[in-house]
Amino acid sequence: MTLVDLAAPDRLPGSGKHPAEVLRMENVRMRFGPVEVLKGVSLGLRRKEILGLLGANGSGKSTLIKVLAGFNSPEPESRVRLWGDDLPLPLDAALIRRKGVAFVHQHLGLIPSLRVIDNMILSNDRLHPLGIAWGREARRLRGLFAEFGLAIDPLAPVESLAPVQRAFVAIVRAFDDLRRSEAGRAGEGVLVLDEPTPFLSGEDVEKLFALLRGIRATGASVIIVTHDIDEVLAITDRVAVMRDGRLAAMMTTAETTRQEILDAIVGRAVETFRRPSRPAPTGVAARLAGIAGGQLDPFDLTLAPGEVVGVTGLIGSGFADVPYLAFGAAPGTGRVEIGGQALDVARLTPARAVAAGMGLIPGDRLHQSCIVALSVTDNATMLALPRLRRGPALDRAAMTRATEALVAAHDVRPPRPGHLLGALSGGNQQKVVLGKWLAEEPRLLLLDEPTQGVDFGARQQIFAAIDAAAARGTAVLCASTDAEQLSQICDRVIVFAKGRPVAELTGAQVEKSVIARTCFLGVPPAPAPSPSLQEGLA
């Protein structure tokens, strides 16, 4: 692998004026007011290649994609060349689509209440304006899905599809756009995927990759923006790493390693969070007795103060319902015993759960855990307001002080309590949400995918904050499909299959590959790997 110095871009593999390059971005500069977000990025994409674009939150990778999509207008000296033609700047979104560049954005852009076919024809300008031949179009789409081995009914409503099928629909729609474009007639095209995987489980990601390989085989090129280094290693031909608005490295995937990519992303060695060892937790902080609901069969669990317990499994195995049921956020049955109280899940509300000393950080940050249209202060003090009063009135100065303390304690950047929360990156939003709950010092903190869409550095900080809370006596229950995350924070991990716990991993078994394999097999692989082997697998 080569960590390449950008001062000499011509020595970059594939960065010269390679004839096989379909897309070339040259010296792309972009500023928002006084802040330079892209500081002269040059990047080439070859025919029939899958290029991974990585970088921490705020490194400029999303901005680069938005320049390409025509949402952001770059500085005049920037150049974008597609199929050998220089394009006028700022890029015209419609022109670039006609020329054969299609985008799948993170939230997929599907309307859940409409059918697949309605969503698929949304961007199709070739249909007759006066009448849609629904039958013919449905047959055509069935054929298109079949081409990639997908069994998706074009007449099914999108909301009835599994998350991975929705991702398929969005990607096949983009591919369909490519085919209709000018480049598509020559069998080419550029498909850009902006973090399509955070909502998908491991096996679904694999299916998605199979689809992308199929698309590459047709002659198209793919850019995939992601946080996940393992995904990059699994699917890409080359990796471009962005850091601080610059292209930090361009590497050939087959010749690189996880650690090298990681070092390029962070630019300095970031240590992976490791739990300091503590005496085994004893006592009882909370007990879940026969809680059931959603896809979960009755489930019992006792958590000791300071204990971190992971629940995991394949998507649909029921583990993901545990935090919501225990918090009264989803309808279910059973009992939660906490702080000397026995709460009936059927009648439990989040308000009662909070009063009993529970906290919940949901996985869907945008819709369930923070209000991006309000300020950092408003979000950070949502729970603490009753304490931030002078007489009956809210004490604004105390609210700001409390937020400043939270921002400093959790290293939220930029450290501006008055900013809208939506102006922060995902990792920093999550730090605010976590800080808000930790300030309540809950007896039991329930987490669902606490570091989804969070960059590597912020993720380690979040792990450290969770561990520090556990050290102060908070019991933590974390639902996640991210085996690495579970291995970094958990004392024990309970693996679910078909709504029931099938394995409990403790001690040395709380290890990434053991957890992942147990999810698929339903039983822990035997014998447990020795600690020295773990190093190699990580």
Add this chain to the structure above:
Amino acid sequence: MTATPLPAVRAPIDWKLQAERFALLAAWAALIGLFAVLIPGTFLTWRTFSSILGSQAVLVVLALGLLLPLTAGDFDLSAASVLVFSAMFVAVSNVTWGWPIGLSLLGALATGAIVGALNAWFILFFRIHSLIVTLGLGTFLNGMTLWLSGSQTISGISMTLVDAVVITRILGIPAAFWYGLALCLVLWYALEWSMAGRRLLFVGRGREVARLNGISVDRTRAAALILSGALSALAGVLYAGMTGSADPVSGQGLLLPAFAAAFLGATAIYPGRFNPLGTLLSVYFLITGITGLSMLGAAAHVQSLFYGGALVVAVALSQLVRKRQPQNFG
């Protein structure tokens, strides 16, 4: 591993935001200046201003009532119907049934609160959109008003009420204005400085987020709707007190101006948020324009032209200042 945390920074004064906050106030001042020049001698008098301030208390109270459900993310289209019904209830119970005025007044306020509670029940129990429920109940109530009054204007309401609403003057301005002002200040305090106000804002901006943070979303929305009903009824009482009579139709026309004032108010003082001070300001901005134009001899239709035109132009301008970001009121 952890990088050195940056110290928290308080943002410097954002002049653009300050300009946006006070733009409507400046526009009001400019409007007054313009009419003072165009209508020398008559416009800039205490008499004109006490009439501008005193005549619109009904609209102020109605618009303030609407703010609460709007902040919580619900529309109350029944507000003007409650106003008309409550005015008619005061007239019929006081004049026809011979109730003492105090009892009529309490009855009217209770009716408003009950309609609000009914709205809340249909919206929250059956999970129907607030537009549908309040439109339906409002129309139903219009029928009740006509039934109750026999489609007649009823006059002769106790002078005690008329006294308390328009005849009593403080600084030469009818008492009704001061009621509206007091209500505005109470709501400003409640929305900006109380727990209840924060809860209302959280519920309006992120219902699911609020629920998962332990806020009783249904209770908050119900309270907003009940209060909105009661405040609409209060506007009706003032309406009856203005003239000492009640007619079954004309108050209906106040619904759209009240919404206009609420939305226009959301561009001022606390831009992007429904807020009582902005609403009060926008009512008087609109009325000043209409009064000035009619003193210049404009015909009656100019009123609607000005209400509608000013709303769209002002909101469009404030959107230009915000670089046309999608709006998220609440």
